[in-house]
Amino acid sequence: MEIIEEGDTVLLLTEKKKKYMVKVARGKKVHTSEGYVDLTELIGKRYGSKIKSNIGSAWTVLKPTILDYVLHYPRLTQIIYPKDLGYIVLMSGVRSGSRVVEAGTGSGVLTTILASYVAPEGKVYSYDVEEKYIENARRNLENLGLHEYVELKYGNVEDGVEEREVDAFILDVPEPWKAVKSAYEALKDSGVFVSISPTIEQVVETVETLRREGFEDISTVEILLREMRVKKGMTRPVHLMHAHTCYITTARKILREE
Secondary structure (H helix, E strand, C coil): CCECCCCCEEEEECCCCCEEEEECCCCCEEEECCEEEEHHHHCCCECCCEEECCCCCEEEEECCCHHHHHHCCCCCCCCCCHHHHHHHHHHHCCCCCCEEEEECCCCCHHHHHHHHHHCCCCEEEEEECCHHHHHHHHHHHHHCCCHHHEEEEECCHHHCCCCCCEEEEEECCCCHHHHHHHHHHHEEEEEEEEEEECCHHHHHHHHHHHHHCCEEEEEEECCCECCEECCCCCCEECCCCECCCCEEEEEEECCCCC
């Protein structure tokens, strides 16, 4: 049984299904359109408990998952959505002990997810050309206790990387085809290449380059997510859906013929 203590971060789910992630502190209040709650009341309660706002709105207190944390990161750049994150992790084969090069740290969402998978024996080497993104990611990783599994590096992977024999090479950059050679040099035999692109023109250029540079098992997908409104006798898809966010291209390094 895990008890909420002062200083813990909790996820508040309101009666109208809005979410607020807050750090518990005595005397601190969280104000919303559904009233407010005094966070002092949470201390000593179990996760999953119900509390009521000052106007009677029933809220649930949940323990945040790593996905909850990353979805609340400051959005300095476009983030990778949950529907795409899961596919990327699965196709890359990343697991505990993996060594991964990532390019395009950005808001640090994918960096954080990768770090949680490679821990405690693996490492993520995350490159970006913007110092502000690197420092923002560093703060987020430190807050989650994942910084030791990530080496944040300033640089452009088009010019090559220091790492060799890595398990996966993941790109979220504007011109991924320019980094395909770097990926080939860094990957171990049969290692996995992943590229995330918003436009099909980027995909075409990247796939053509992969074919020339010693990659096989090349695949590009687009993942669409449609949520359901579930109510007895009235179940139907919701009117708004998470449609196009990006194209995901994957490939495997093969040995070039002599």
